[in-house]
Amino acid sequence: MVTSIIRRLIQAVFVVVAMTVIVFIGVNVIGNPVDILINPDANQAERARVIAHYGLDQPLWRQYLLFLQGLLHGDFGNSFVYGRPAMGLILERLPATLELAISALAIALVFGLPLGLYAGLYPNRVSSKLIMSGSILGFSLPTFWVGLMLIMVFSVELGWLPTNGRGPTLELFGVRWSFLTGEGLRHLLLPAFNLALFKTSLILRLTRAGVQEVLPQDYVKFARAKGLRERRVIAVHVLKNLMIPVVTIIGLEFGSLIAFSVVTESIFAWPGMGKLIIDSINLLDRPVIVAYLMMMVLLFVVLNFIIDVCYTILDPRVRLDSKA
């Protein structure tokens, strides 16, 4: 277990370093941030001063070394655009994104698992076929279109839910959350549902496929032959065995919910990280891009690790330490 953690951490460090190099070179290739940041009225001398202030007058390799030096002191640098520490900016927006991602995942699980189970157990019922066709819509309709339709129907036409924004927030553990107020929950509903739609379909189909794969297995037949009640057969023997692929997907998809919820965040003006990173890429705000991607690499490494731990709980045959 411990060696596995250490090995993963070392891998993570390598990925992070490689990623920072790529971002440094990438941003440099796209264009010069100064041309976007600086007031067009500025003259050449003022431009030079700004370039020097951001350290962009140095050769790229030196900028990179300076960045690494700052990193060792826990300093990701100041955002070019916002003039504030890049990491602080990202952490400030993290709760909004987390809240949205967790809600979406919860919705996806609450709907996806039982429906998938049902469709797998009774594949020939009309209702199962309806569920399966519905799930095709769920992942073929583009998120932005569904989002706009949700707004049109529930906000503009019916006027039940607010169109966008986070609504009032309450502070808990020094962080502001929307889900603690009724109004905030109303704001959360549409974007969370929009984000959950694709994931629901995914989990649903995965669960159904898993059920159909597990049901004909000998141990299920044996459990039934032993005279176990159907509920126990499904809850323990079937569900536990089909959970491994589902957990993998949940873990990875949770990461992508956090990292790539930008479409939903834009449509619903949800002040999360996704919007921040897209703005930063458009403005070539390198410190924010680097800090964000570093965090995402770490997030995925941690998620993968948690998934692996879940495997060992679900399937005793998987032992982390036994892997070569």
Place this chain on the structure above:
Amino acid sequence: MTAKILTRAAVALLGTIAIPALAAAQETPLTIGMSTTPTTIDPHEDSSAPNNATSRHIWDSLINLTGTSANDPELATEWKAIDATHWEFKLREGVKFHDGSAFDADDVVASLLRARDKPSQGFASYTRNIANVTAKDPLTVVVETKVPDPLILNSVSRIRIISADCKDAPVQDFDNGKCAIGTGAYSFVSYTPGGELTMKRNEDYFAGASHWSNVTLRFLPDDGARLASLLSNEIDIIEALPADGMARVEASDSLQVVNGQSSRLVYLGMDVSRDASPFVKAADGSNLDENPLKDIRVRRAMLMSINRPAIVDRVMQKNGTVADQFVAEGYAGHSDAVESVAYDPAAAKALLAEADYPDGFSLTLHGPSGRYVKDAEVLQAVGQMFTRIGVQSKVEVMPWAMYSEAYAQGEYSTYLGSWGVNTGETTNPTVALVATRDEAKGTGRYNGGGVSDPKIDEVLARASSTLDEAERAPLLEELSKQTFDNLWILPMHYENVVLGARKTVAYTPRGDKYTLAYEVKPAN
């Protein structure tokens, strides 16, 4: 619901006893949907339009820049030039910051110097001529300029006056509200970066308290989100009403389209300096001996071939007004002598033949995508119109991040550019777009066509150092005339300011496109 009824009952009850209590209970909230997002609340960090429009709600300047770029008294009640490089400002008496502290000359000195010395240099173009600022007495400030600067009043109008106590505060302290204390019409309540800024009315505002008790600026760069907020009545007024939503808003009983002209000029830049321009070829694709764009007749023919009224009307869906020069009528430097070039493809063809290009030539037009109103579509239309008179045109658009440096450096032969005339007069666009490129003097930074016209440079130098308005006016007009008689750049259109609003509010759009809550009035 119950709460609402209770409040109403309470209000009714109180109203019979105490009038002031009733007034306090009347809430008149206003929510504005902004199309761009400010990067910070710190008014001196960055001088972009969203930042300046936002800071304008909380802070005042010495001079109030009106929607048509006139200088009105604000924190300064009067000003005069003592000599060529010294300006004296008399400050308004009895003004208080939101925290109750008194406003005086020290705050002005601290603010102007802070804006000048900030490492981000966001305000450099306004502060570059400020040599020193001193407080003569608590209500008199003297600004010393390095050279005679006729634009100093405009520059000063850009800089918000913060409390001297906050002069060393970092950006964070403004964003979290600690230093977001001004003298303006609204005081800071809360700010979510990329989300919204909420403010409440400053009851003691020197120019009279605003009609709106609570003002919220929502930052909604997504067109769909902004429009939906308006349609669902969550927001009172939105900036940059998307063209797709125009019909819906017009058809609605409760909403209206608010239209006005901005001071942002969109133009076509041309390579008029190189003998072999990289993206100009002969009609058959071979290299040309000379650069046709250097010939005024070719440039005129090209402008004649563009049906600008149709572009403004159809492509931009009325979000623009045809332009003939830097600034529209009513702004300083608008010249009546500049002739308007009308759409006439037949005459354009004849003029091309006269210039020795009867078969035309081929050209690549470059432009940004998503930067100006319908920029890519406008350029496509122009390309087709050029092709019709024999100038076979290919269009290439790219993201602003890639485009911005390349066009300023003159990498293209023909390019779509734009300039927001910040100062409301013509030296500002002249310095950037058509003055000879000179790093030392700081001129011609965006002169991507390599224009070098000694007459423009000479008139510009005189206009930039003449303080007397009467003497300066003809020079400003001369700049327009010289630039557009020679068609150094082809004027396309001014972008319009198009807002969507509920019929309960009235608003006159500003040339700089800012949407200021204080200038939004209740209808009737």
